[in-house]
Amino acid sequence: MDETTSVEEAAVEDSPVARELDRDGFGASAAGEEVVLDVRDLRTHFTTRWGTVKAVDGVSYNVRRGETLGVVGESGSGKSVTALSLMRLVPSPPGQIVGGEVILNGRDLLKLSEKEMTKVRGGEISMILQDPMSALNPVFSVRNQVGEAIQIHQGLRGRDLWDKIVDSLRKVRIPAPAVRAKDYPHQLSGGMRQRVVGAIGISSKPAVIIADEPTTSLDVTIQAAYLRLLRQIQREEGVGIIFITHDFGIVAKMCDRVAVMYAGRVVEMADVRTIFNNPLHEYTKALITSVPKLEEKTGRLPQIEGQPPLLYNLPPGDAFAPRSPLPHTDKDLQIRPELVEVEPDHWVQLAHSSVADFHKYAHLVSYGDEYKDEIAAAKARDKS
Numbered sequence: 001m002d003e004t005t006s007v008e009e010a011a012v013e014d015s016p017v018a019r020e021l022d023r024d025g026f027g028a029s030a031a032g033e034e035v036v037l038d039v040r041d042l043r044t045h046f047t048t049r050w051g052t053v054k055a056v057d058g059v060s061y062n063v064r065r066g067e068t069l070g071v072v073g074e075s076g077s078g079k080s081v082t083a084l085s086l087m088r089l090v091p092s093p094p095g096q097i098v099g100g101e102v103i104l105n106g107r108d109l110l111k112l113s114e115k116e117m118t119k120v121r122g123g124e125i126s127m128i129l130q131d132p133m134s135a136l137n138p139v140f141s142v143r144n145q146v147g148e149a150i151q152i153h154q155g156l157r158g159r160d161l162w163d164k165i166v167d168s169l170r171k172v173r174i175p176a177p178a179v180r181a182k183d184y185p186h187q188l189s190g191g192m193r194q195r196v197v198g199a200i201g202i203s204s205k206p207a208v209i210i211a212d213e214p215t216t217s218l219d220v221t222i223q224a225a226y227l228r229l230l231r232q233i234q235r236e237e238g239v240g241i242i243f244i245t246h247d248f249g250i251v252a253k254m255c256d257r258v259a260v261m262y263a264g265r266v267v268e269m270a271d272v273r274t275i276f277n278n279p280l281h282e283y284t285k286a287l288i289t290s291v292p293k294l295e296e297k298t299g300r301l302p303q304i305e306g307q308p309p310l311l312y313n314l315p316p317g318d319a320f321a322p323r324s325p326l327p328h329t330d331k332d333l334q335i336r337p338e339l340v341e342v343e344p345d346h347w348v349q350l351a352h353s354s355v356a357d358f359h360k361y362a363h364l365v366s367y368g369d370e371y372k373d374e375i376a377a378a379k380a381r382d383k384s
């Protein structure tokens with residue numbers, strides 16, 4: 001086998017399968033109906049000298065088989081700490097998961113022993129890093145690193161282990177996998193290294209993969225290759241992906257549904273079309289209008305007006321109220337808004353100060369009565 005990796009890669013990217021997968025940019029959706037991961041009212045706090053930081057303050061979202069759930073929100077909104085909590089990898093101290101449920105394949109991960117969790121981690125749920133250099137150890141061969149994951153989770157040895165290593169590499173379309181398995185990371189191109197990381201990620205047949213985009217931007221072509229790889233893995237393995245990003249352009253291309261996070265909570269969750277065409281929460285609207293053009297590569301989330309709140313000093317109620325274009329009173333800062341399903345599959349954190357159509361859905365929440373007068377006024381306005 002010769003070493004012209006770039007030629008091999010070009011052949012892979014140009015294959016009919018790769019082209020087939022790439023119809024809508026990063027490949028067609030493989031979403032199913034069955035919920036594989038259900039996160040309910042998750043709470044993770046950090047104890048700091050300024051007080052308790054409620055980094056994750058009652059997050060609920062779910063992931064279906066074969067779908068990509070995008071998680072968006074400004075820096076510090078709790079996207080990564082939520083992901084780490086699912087894996088039970090929050091540094092403790094200072095962090096602690098203080099409440100909620102993480103139901104994966106029918107059981108609550110928060111109730112497992114550390115020993116049981118070690119099997120689940122990197123097994124049923126795993127994380128793929130975008131930067132392959134920080135994910136691979138330069139002193140071990142590909143065979144070693146892919147093999148380690150398989151050994152831990154499936155206990156294979158000898159010939160069976162070797163076959164499984166080669167099979168995992170073949171699945172992520174590494175050419176001549178039996179030859180490549182003996183290489184060390186530095187002998188591979190960037191794209192091939194990413195595929196190896198992908199092979200490690202899927203070798204244990206996970207139900208869910210978490211992809212947390214690093215804030216530092218990578219080379220655009222490496223990033224595109226990474227997104228294509230994720231989609232390909234998803235289609236073939238039926239795995240659900242949690243895709244954490246700042247980039248709304250990528251959300252539009254990659255994701256089936258989107259969860260928008262603000263101050264440690266989900267404020268809106270819906271399919272990607274609804275999020276872009278019919279957002280109900282003022283924070284979602286602000287995020288979307290602050291993206292100049294979806295197609296532009298530079299569609300990163302610019303700052304929206306006002307400061308993100310300090311998480312150790314959150315009001316119990318609507319944390320977005322002070323930045324919302326809608327008026328607010330003390331009442332809005334005191335009443336904790338519920339995340340409710342206002343239309344099938346469209347969830348909104350229903351706060352009077354952040355949802356202009358609050359009066360249409362107020363009957364869905366217990367604190368609707370508190371806003372009787374405001375609701376009557378809004379309905380009168382609608383009629384005239």
Ligand SMILES: Nc1ncnc2c1ncn2[C@@H]1O[C@H](COP(=O)(O)OP(=O)(O)OP(=O)(O)O)[C@@H](O)[C@H]1O
Nearest residue numbers: 046053055074075076077078079080081082094311
């Ligand atoms: N070890 C820690 N100790 C104290 N606070 C922490 C710790 N780790 C995270 N936090 C706080 O938790 C909050 C949520 O952080 P998180 O990393 O989840 O944000 P994020 O949404 O992923 O942001 P980004 O988009 O910048 O990655 C932040 O306010 C952060 O300061």
Ligand SMILES: [Mg+2]
Nearest residue numbers: 079080081212
């Ligand atoms: Mg993060």
